[in-house]
Amino acid sequence: MITCSAPAKVYLFGEHAVVYNESAICCAISIRTRVNIEYSENIVINSSLGTTGIDYEIHPYVSAVVEKIRKKSPYRGVSISIESDIPVGSGLGSSAAVVVATICAFNNLLKLGMDKESIASLGHSIEKEIQGSASAADTYVSTMGGTISIPMRQHLKNPRCNLVIGNTNVFSSTGQLVAKVASLKTIYPEVITPILSTIGKASLRGESLLENEDYRALGELMDVNQGLLEAIGVSCNELSRLIHSSRAAGALGAKITGAGGGGCMVALVGNENIDAISRAIKNAGGVPIVTGVTDSGVRVDFDNE
Numbered sequence: 001m002i003t004c005s006a007p008a009k010v011y012l013f014g015e016h017a018v019v020y021n022e023s024a025i026c027c028a029i030s031i032r033t034r035v036n037i038e039y040s041e042n043i044v045i046n047s048s049l050g051t052t053g054i055d056y057e058i059h060p061y062v063s064a065v066v067e068k069i070r071k072k073s074p075y076r077g078v079s080i081s082i083e084s085d086i087p088v089g090s091g092l093g094s095s096a097a098v099v100v101a102t103i104c105a106f107n108n109l110l111k112l113g114m115d116k117e118s119i120a121s122l123g124h125s126i127e128k129e130i131q132g133s134a135s136a137a138d139t140y141v142s143t144m145g146g147t148i149s150i151p152m153r154q155h156l157k158n159p160r161c162n163l164v165i166g167n168t169n170v171f172s173s174t175g176q177l178v179a180k181v182a183s184l185k186t187i188y189p190e191v192i193t194p195i196l197s198t199i200g201k202a203s204l205r206g207e208s209l210l211e212n213e214d215y216r217a218l219g220e221l222m223d224v225n226q227g228l229l230e231a232i233g234v235s236c237n238e239l240s241r242l243i244h245s246s247r248a249a250g251a252l253g254a255k256i257t258g259a260g261g262g263g264c265m266v267a268l269v270g271n272e273n274i275d276a277i278s279r280a281i282k283n284a285g286g287v288p289i290v291t292g293v294t295d296s297g298v299r300v301d302f303d304n305e
């Protein structure tokens with residue numbers, strides 16, 4: 001049996017815009033998905049979503065990994081069992097974490113010799129295939145850990161601040177939200193393209209603010225980024241309520257993380273305000289998760305093969 005795990009992520013800047021090659025800043029966070037794998041007679045995939053074989057309805061991402069790896073290196077069967085602390089369909093990159101941890105598990109079981117760059121790259125091609133179109137951000141950050149600017153794939157300083165996430169518990173599908181932005185961009189290219197490019201500029205400015213540890217300005221620009229996400233139609237009442245409540249309770253900045261339309265927001269928070277902001281999120285109907293950045297990307301947790 002082999003167990004590999006990979007982290008969730010939040011976007012400080014740049015979701016959606018990054019799909020169009022604009023800049024983004026992502027942080028890997030200390031919430032993980034673990035994938036156990038062992039040889040078996042046939043293919044079994046077990047998770048909180050159900051127990052299946054190759055099944056693109058229930059387990060599209062894991063099924064795609066199983067089939068892609070089989071083409072690279074044929075094997076008879078495996079049993080895959082997934083345990084995850086990452087809420088599914090909520091903007092924290094559960095799809096990327098499960099893809100990357102599953103590839104890593106195969107890499108060790110079948111001794112494929114893939115390095116982290118090739119794990120991230122195969123992960124990205126699978127996100128693209130299942131999601132329709134996808135940036136490299138989620139799979140790259142989940143593979144490498146830390147704070148990373150995309151598309152340059154540069155490691156940045158981790159923010160020395162807390163991240164308080166608020167989950168609306170409203171499920172959203174990344175593929176659908178990405179398609180919604182694509183459709184707006186096709187209908188109103190002269191309006192939507194500059195918004196996406198302004199998000200990219202906020203992210204680039206965010207890189208130097210992070211370097212200088214100017215968290216007040218970083219938070220202010222995260223709020224600007226949120227305004228632009230509202231403009232492209234990826235927020236919702238529940239998210240806006242959590243975002244405004246955490247700002248009122250003293251967050252340095254607060255915005256959606258990930259695809260939006262439900263799922264999670266993230267607030268940048270100084271030490272003194274963690275409790276007040278968690279309470280504000282709860283009172284506004286959300287579930288708070290206090291977390292921080294992890295440098296630990298995908299890793300092998302257990303291997304007795």
Ligand SMILES: Nc1ncnc2c1ncn2[C@@H]1O[C@H](COP(=O)(O)OP(=O)(O)O)[C@@H](O)[C@H]1O
Nearest residue numbers: 047082084088089090091092093094095173174
């Ligand atoms: N623990 C898990 N086990 C199996 N599949 C998972 C798991 N977590 C996520 N997935 C897959 O990822 C999909 C959600 O991905 P997505 O819509 O991109 O949302 P997000 O990545 O923001 O959580 C799920 O519908 C499922 O196919």
Ligand SMILES: C[C@@](O)(CCOP(=O)(O)O)CC(=O)O
Nearest residue numbers: 016091093134135174258259
């Ligand atoms: C909206 C997007 O920028 C991020 C999606 O993140 P998540 O799947 O909602 O965690 C899409 C992408 O980068 O592929």
Ligand SMILES: [Mg+2]
Nearest residue numbers: 093095096174
């Ligand atoms: Mg996803």
